[in-house]
Amino acid sequence: MLEYVIAKYNYWVxxxxxxxxxxxxxxxxxxxxxxxxxxxxxxxxxxxxxxIGVKKGGATVPILEGHGHGGHQAVDVATILNPLPHVLMxxxxxxxxxTTGVALAALILIYRRYGTLEExxxxxxxxxxxxxxxxxxxx
Amino acid sequence: MIWQLDIVxxxxxxxxxxxxxTVRDLLSAVIILGAYSFFMCLLWTEMGAVDVAFTEASVGxxxxxxxxxxxxxxxxxxxxx
Numbered sequence: 211m212l213e214y215v216i217a218k219y220n221y222w223v224x225x226x227x228x229x230x231x232x233x234x235x236x237x238x239x240x241x242x243x244x245x246x247x248x249x250x251x252x253x254x255x256x257x258x259x260x261x262i263g264v265k266k267g268g269a270t271v272p273i274l275e276g277h278g279h280g281g282h283q284a285v286d287v288a289t290i291l292n293p294l295p296h297v298l299m300x301x302x303x304x305x306x307x308x309t310t311g312v313a314l315a316a317l318i319l320i321y322r323r324y325g326t327l328e329e330x331x332x333x334x335x336x337x338x339x340x341x342x343x344x345x346x347x348x349x
Numbered sequence: 350m351i352w353q354l355d356i357v358x359x360x361x362x363x364x365x366x367x368x369x370x371t372v373r374d375l376l377s378a379v380i381i382l383g384a385y386s387f388f389m390c391l392l393w394t395e396m397g398a399v400d401v402a403f404t405e406a407s408v409g410x411x412x413x414x415x416x417x418x419x420x421x422x423x424x425x426x427x428x429x430x
Contacts, residue, residue, distance in 0.1 A: 223359045227366055234370040240428040242375050242421065246382055249413070250366050253389055256405075260398045264350055271397050291397045303404050307413055314420040321424040328429055 220261040227254035239329045241320065245313050252306040256299045263292040350396055358392045373428050379417040386410035 215222075227250055234247025265288070272290040317327065324332050365385035372378045386409045393402040 219356065219359065223363060226363060230363075230366045230370065238370060239430050240375070242417075242424075243370060243378070243428060243430065245417075246369055246378060249382060250369070250385070253386070253405075253409070256401070257389065257392070260393055260396055260401060263398065264396050266350075269397070271399055296398045296401050299398075299401050300404055303401070303408055307408050307416075310413055311416055314416055318420055318423050327425055 220264075221258065224254050224258045224261065227251075227257065241317055241327045241329065244329075245310065245317070248313070249306065249310065252302070256302055259295040259299050259302075263295040265291055354395055355392070358388055358395065362388045362392065373430070375421050375426050375428050376418070378428075379414060379421065382417070383410050383414040386413065 231247045231249075231251030231254060234250065235244050238244055238247065267288065269289055269291050272293045274285065274290075320332065321327055324335050326332060326335075362385060365381055365388060369378050369381040369385060372381060386405060390402045390405040390410065393399075393405065
């Protein structure tokens with residue numbers, strides 16, 4: 211049991227990083243801190259996928275030599291890493307930088323409107339703006 | 350895959366992640382996030398995912414840090430938590 215736990219240390223660190231990112235997204239009040247937490251969360255998932263592709267016993271990068279010229283040789287699968295998770299995660303990195311860019315643009319607009327990036331101050335400003343209207347409707 | 354190097358890099362990654370969300374100065378937090386991305390990219394090179402590693406080094410650590418710094422230059426630098 212203990213060997214099983216220790217042998218999977220990459221997955222344990224992935225879970226720890228995921229929880230750090232989740233805490234930053236839920237527990238921090240500053241919006242930039244929430245965005246940093248989202249980045250940590252995304253990279254932790256990429257770490258999980260890359261860890262899936264690793265093989266023990268001297269498997270290396272999948273660069274095949276001697277293919278395409280003079281016939282095909284059979285590939286020994288045990289000598290190369292699994293490249294499928296790597297290719298999936300290339301897309302995930304580009305998507306993560308796109309979401310970060312859109313989120314930062316929205317954040318600049320929020321700062322221009324409310325003058326702050328703290329979540330509680332923004333909520334207080336919104337409540338203060340909505341309160342006179344509610345009073346008018348009640349009377 | 351060398352497991353000693355792997356464990357050292359993983360420890361640095363966790364330290365950088367915790368530091369990035371606890372530092373109150375947002376510019377420092379973003380720079381620490383860039384260091385986190387570079388450690389992550391070293392880890393992936395060491396695990397054999399070279400294509401993911403250089404995409405992360407250029408796109409994640411490079412462009413991401415530049416976007417964050419540009420946004421912080423237009424907004425507030427101090428954070429309350």
